Amino acid sequence: MILQDEFLIFGYHATCDDWYGYKGVRTYLEKSLLTQEAMRAYKQAGFNVYFASYVVGWNGDECRGKFAESKLKKVLDQAHDEGLKAFFFEENLHRLSGRQEGLINPEKADGFNYFASEKELDEYIEACLREPMSHPAAIGVSTKDEPLWTMFTAYGQVYRSLKRIYPNIYINANLLPYSSELVTREHRGFYCPNEEDLGPVEAYRTYVKKFCEETDPDFVQYDDYPVHERDTGEKYLINGHLMNAQMVAEICKERKVPFSKVFQACQLFTTGKLCKKPTERDMYWQMNIGMAMGIKIYSYWTYYPVVNAGFETYDDTACFVTKQGKPNPLYYWMQRIHGEMQKVAKTLLKFNFEGMNVYLKDEVPGDCNFAKEFLRETEDGNIRSYEFRKAQDVKMKNGGVALITELYDEKADRYGYYIVNATDPEMNAAQEISVAFADCNNATVLYKGEETTIELVNGEGKFSLDCGQGVFVLPY
Numbered sequence: 001m002i003l004q005d006e007f008l009i010f011g012y013h014a015t016c017d018d019w020y021g022y023k024g025v026r027t028y029l030e031k032s033l034l035t036q037e038a039m040r041a042y043k044q045a046g047f048n049v050y051f052a053s054y055v056v057g058w059n060g061d062e063c064r065g066k067f068a069e070s071k072l073k074k075v076l077d078q079a080h081d082e083g084l085k086a087f088f089f090e091e092n093l094h095r096l097s098g099r100q101e102g103l104i105n106p107e108k109a110d111g112f113n114y115f116a117s118e119k120e121l122d123e124y125i126e127a128c129l130r131e132p133m134s135h136p137a138a139i140g141v142s143t144k145d146e147p148l149w150t151m152f153t154a155y156g157q158v159y160r161s162l163k164r165i166y167p168n169i170y171i172n173a174n175l176l177p178y179s180s181e182l183v184t185r186e187h188r189g190f191y192c193p194n195e196e197d198l199g200p201v202e203a204y205r206t207y208v209k210k211f212c213e214e215t216d217p218d219f220v221q222y223d224d225y226p227v228h229e230r231d232t233g234e235k236y237l238i239n240g241h242l243m244n245a246q247m248v249a250e251i252c253k254e255r256k257v258p259f260s261k262v263f264q265a266c267q268l269f270t271t272g273k274l275c276k277k278p279t280e281r282d283m284y285w286q287m288n289i290g291m292a293m294g295i296k297i298y299s300y301w302t303y304y305p306v307v308n309a310g311f312e313t314y315d316d317t318a319c320f321v322t323k324q325g326k327p328n329p330l331y332y333w334m335q336r337i338h339g340e341m342q343k344v345a346k347t348l349l350k351f352n353f354e355g356m357n358v359y360l361k362d363e364v365p366g367d368c369n370f371a372k373e374f375l376r377e378t379e380d381g382n383i384r385s386y387e388f389r390k391a392q393d394v395k396m397k398n399g400g401v402a403l404i405t406e407l408y409d410e411k412a413d414r415y416g417y418y419i420v421n422a423t424d425p426e427m428n429a430a431q432e433i434s435v436a437f438a439d440c441n442n443a444t445v446l447y448k449g450e451e452t453t454i455e456l457v458n459g460e461g462k463f464s465l466d467c468g469q470g471v472f473v474l475p476y
Contacts (some may be wrong), residue, residue: 003258003296007345009338011320012048012262014042015075017055018324021308033304033325034071038079042303045320045331046338050079051142051172051299052088055307057067059091060128061112064068066332080137087140087170089411092128093162098144118164121157126165127156133151133166140170146223147175149192149207156214164218170218174262175211177224178204178244201243208251220252223262223301226286226370227425229276235426241405242358242422245293249353252294259353260297261290263329266305267315276317280333281425281468286335287471292405292418294353298341300334333357343449351407351416355386358422359394359402365425371401390475391417391462397432400467407472419463420470426466436460437475446472 018032034056042050067073072088079086096103099113109116111124113371141162152230162169176182179198182190189195193208195203207221225259226241245261251258263286267277278286290298305314305323308378310379316322320331358374374385388406396402398421407416421431435442436459445452448469454461456475463471 003078003349005346005349006342007047007349008049008260009044009047009086009299009341010051011045011047011265012051013053013302013304014047014051015053015055015309016304016307016323017071018200019307020305021310022313029324034075034078036078038325039075039082039084041321041325041327043082043084045303045327045335046342048084049139050075050084050086051138051331052076052086052407053307054078054089054091057089057091057430057449058128058132059123060131062125063091064131068271069072072132073135076132078228080135084137085139087172088132089139089142089143090128090132093125093141093158094144096125097155097158098147098151100148100150103157104151109210110205116159117134118161122161125158125161129165133169136180140166140172142172142174145174147211148190149210152188152210152214155211157219162442163332165397173211173215173217173221175208175220175222176248178240179238180240197315201247203246204246205251208248212251212255217255217257219258219260219297220248220259221260221262221297221299222248225264225266225268225275225301227264227276227278227282228272231272235276235424236367237374237424239370241290241370242289243373245289246356249293249356253353256352258296261295262301263287263290265304265319265334267323268316269313270311277315279425280329281285281428281429281466283330283333283337283468285422285425285468287341288418288420288468289403289422290347291341292403292420292470293349293356294351294405294407298350340449344446344451347446348407348472350409351409354406354408354415355388356403357388358399358406359396359404361396361399363399364401364423365399365427365429367426368401368424378441388417389415390440391433391435392438393436395434397434400429400431402431402433404433405414414473414474416469416474418472419465421465421467423467429452430464432462432464434460434475435463438471440475442476444474444476446474465467 016033105114106116108114183200191203191207268275283381403420403422
């Protein structure tokens with residue numbers, strides 16, 4: 001996996017045939033959506049990688065020699081014709097990486113569930129992947145989604161096997177998000193064996209670090225969907241959104257690997273309302289926080305509404321496209337936002353997360369609980385856990401939430417600062433944020449894909465940002 005000039009961007013459920021599943025029952029469309037036109041529309045939304053999901057899933061143990069006639073080859077051909085790279089779902093990788101015990105066991109070795117050695121496991125996995133991985137569009141595979149800590153022994157064995165066979169393979173390994181609700185008497189055993197003693201924050205850090213120890217990953221990825229709504233119509237932001245991003249960004253910094261994340265692009269109902277239908281401001285809010293945290297790989301739940309939704313319900317108008325593949329407003333918002341992001345990607349890919357601070361000024365419009373996790377007993381109520389090298393004396397004109405992160409280009413020995421008006425996007429609260437930069441007279445500013453140069457007055461720059469908007473500042 002090489003990230004040089006562009007962010008890697010893909011969508012979950014980008015693969016839809018002619019059916020949707022709900023509560024175990026399939027309903028069928030008039031025609032299949034596995035077409036070249038559908039693939040072209042996917043690319044035109046700003047995606048550069050395609051996820052060939054279980055809809056065209058490949059079982060390399062059962063289907064060897066049948067790749068030429070498979071639906072997987074059909075969509076990989078279509079992706080290749082559009083200039084897209086792709087990774088795919090293979091059933092045995094998901095089966096093995098989701099096991100709750102180790103796979104290497106000479107006494108139980110059967111060549112399917114247990115293996116006598118790493119070499120035998122490698123031979124089995126290579127045989128399962130040989131045909132699709134030879135396709136010119138194929139760059140990798142997916143593994144068990146949101147694994148529990150109890151799966152990490154098997155997960156690590158599969159991950160390391162894939163890297164031995166294909167050293168440059170892309171492995172889409174997606175972790176659980178942080179949630180204090182997963183460390184309770186009702187919900188426990190997700191993150192680590194002693195999570196109640198550690199508390200939710202340390203339990204989650206332990207979970208991510210254990211994953212890294214077992215896999216030595218090329219990047220760290222999780223999914224969280226922060227923009228919610230209750231049955232009463234009340235809109236709110238999940239509390240752990242920034243905390244989760246900070247924890248993973250810090251671990252990526254320690255390990256010197258890219259940060260990857262799955263973002264919300266859906267409205268979801270379970271027993272009641274959960275994820276709300278995202279607005280354009282919601283999407284800018286998510287993407288600017290993502291870029292501020294140094295994220296390099298962007299993906300979305302979900303492109304089509306979830307194809308096999310189980311007992312979840314998805315609003316047909318909230319994703320990139322409807323069940324029939326017709327673009328929703330979000331498609332066009334993200335088409336533009338992706339274009340803006342890729343204009344600055346070549347610069348931002350050089351910079352990695354160093355640290356962050358959150359600022360609040362009363363009265364904060366809308367929900368600010370997601371930011372209060374960072375408050376401590378200081379004079380103005382704001383955390384000072386990180387000392388910026390250059391940025392100082394931050395001022396906010398209006399009530400709201402600001403996020404400022406420090407990013408560093410090691411090769412050029414240069415610091416940059418991503419400033420986000422992180423106020424609840426439901427409020428549309430504009431903000432002027434002033435930041436002084438030590439020993440600097442000018443700054444290069446990247447905003448919505450455009451680059452300008454500004455003069456700093458006594459070292460200070462003033463940035464007027466609509467709600468959810470962000471600006472990357474390179475002071476000098």
